[in-house]
Amino acid sequence: MKTTVAKTQKTVPAKKLPGLLKKSYTRKQFEKKILKKIYVAADKEFINNYFTADADKTDSVRIPKNSEIVKADFIRLKTIAKEIRQQKFGIKLIPLAALVGAIVAVCVVVGMFKNIIVKRAIVAGMQSAFQAKTDIGYLDFQIFGAKLTIKDLQQANKNDVMKNIFQVGEITFDFNLTELLCGKFDAENITVADVLIGTERKTSGYIPIKQKREEKQNESRIADMQKALLADVQKTLSDTFAEYNPQTIIENVESNLKSPAMAESTKTAIEETVAKWKDTPQSMEKSIREFSSSVDTLIKTDWAGVKDPVKLKEALDAINAAVVQGKNIKTQTEKIAADFKSDTETAERLSKEIGAAIASDKALIDKEIAKFKTLKNDGIGGVFNKVLTAFMYNLFGTYYPYVQKGIDTALQFKSKAAPKPAKKKAKKVSRRMKGTDIYYKNDTVPKFLIENAYGSGANWSVSAKEVSSDPDKRGKPAELSAAFAVKGIDNAISAVIDGRRKTDNPLLSAKYSGSGFPLSLKIDDAYSLAARSSALSCTVLGDDDGSFRVQGALDMRGMKIATPSFEPAPVYEIYRKATERFTALKVGFTAGYALESGIVLSIDTDAAERFAEIFQSMLASELTSLTASAREKVNELLAEKTGGVSAEIAKLTDIQNGIKLQEANFGDMNAALEKAQRDILKQLAGQAGSDAVQKAAGALKGLFGR
Structure with missing residues (x-):
């Protein structure tokens, strides 16, 4: 059988009590200074049990001086004494x-x-x-x-x-x-x-503003998306129409071309022949010219009017000497012609082969060009769609910061979660002092509240309702609206900001409509869009995580789009003219931002299909001039590749023509000598008798080899 031993309780001497409880009180003082200031009955009974009759003073009570008090009771006594002291009142x-x-x-x-x-x-x-x-x-x-x-x-x-x-x-x-x-x-x-x-200012309204890092990052993303779209546009255009570039045609058939390689291999041989004979026509011309000068007087003299036999005889002797010299020159000329023909037989053959190769290559290229009965326009509508999307990114980038600021502002009017109370250790005994219960009515006024605001004037109005810092207290969302017209531009906007913690509505829902405003979008020096008059309508939904979605439509009138040129130039001209046909356009769009997906934008329009139809129609009408231009440029490029040997062949032909010309000139001069001879013989026949004439004629005939 186990024996339970009671633990000795800790005690504290009474002399350690607060001074208020160590004093001796008369019954009246004890009632007034102690008991009257204790409002809990249990405390009053507890402390009354500790005050007993004072052994030193009659009719007085106190807590015995040398007594020992259990520690738990000692703490309770100190607490009661503290509460009594706090009830003292006095003005300092x-x-x-x-x-x-x-x-x-x-x-x-x-x-x-x-x-x-x-x-x-x-x-x-x-x-x-x-x-x-x-x-x-x-x-x-x-x-x-x-x-x-x-x-x-x-x-x-x-x-x-x-x-x-x-x-x-x-x-x-x-x-x-x-x-x-x-x-x-x-x-x-x-x-x-x-x-x-839109009033004028007397001083500048500029102030330096530091952009938020997130805004800068998103604007940079928008610029990157624009660049990527336009780079894709240029690549698509280049890939789609590259095969219709004359240079591309050459590259495609280059492996089958004969003339460039043949021209390169024969150019040296022809150049050597040209170098050998290039001075021959001039040399022949000089020799014949000198001979012509020596017999010029004999040829040009009118011998029918000369009656002097002596002179006629002297002239006949001179002609005989000229005939001998002419025979030598003729022999030299015939030898030159024979040597030239021998040297140029190979060159002439190569020249004919190169000519045939060039003709064959041109026929091959013409065959390739002839395939372009209809140019492909695969993806041309998508190209135009991407250009429009890039311009919409430009517009979105302009107004994105305002949408983000609107959401940031709406967040300021969202109810904040109530702070969690600090956890406290539960007390074993719950007591409160005597007092009066006070009940408060429900607080419906937050720290900031605009119940109703309205303003209006010529061409403008604005209103606001229930704009507060704590919508939960009001139980209503904030409503804002404004309408104004400036210089023929009408604007209307309405917004609902629902910052309540328990709601199915988005934080911000806004609608905007505007009309009559000019539009100017410029991505860089090459891409720009301008519209004389535009109308925009859109809806904006934003949430408290910073994400938002914008959906609407942009209607443009008097529109003009500028884009950079590309090769081939004739196709670009068709593309440019097709773009100029779009003077009015309506584009639906959906744009937004979310932390996970980043910035997104898509457009909804029939512009791509319309552009493709216009482009195809114009392409068909321009096909003849397009192929003619391609053929001309291809022939120019081909001529450039074979131009070196063609030039040498032309030089060789010029030399050949020069030699033939000198042969012809010498023949004409001989004919003139024969005529002069006949004239002299005729005159001599009339004066010296027919036997002398016949004898002289026979001698001359032998000299000319006739």
């Missing part, structure tokens, strides 16, 4: 004066600088939103009047720093003072007057 003048002074100082500072503080806060917020300078001419914040008045508010345009996006004559906020004293801004009513759009 020095701390009170310091507090009053601080309050007065705060009131003075707020009274003096409240307008400056509010003005700077508004300017900083607007400049951050619009990324351009904000000017406020006058601001008055009346705390006790519960009113904020702003006059001559000007917001600069970051894209045109010498103009304002808008200028407001006066804005008045009526707010709830009670809520303001609770640290909440509740704008019950807002009025706006004298709004002007």
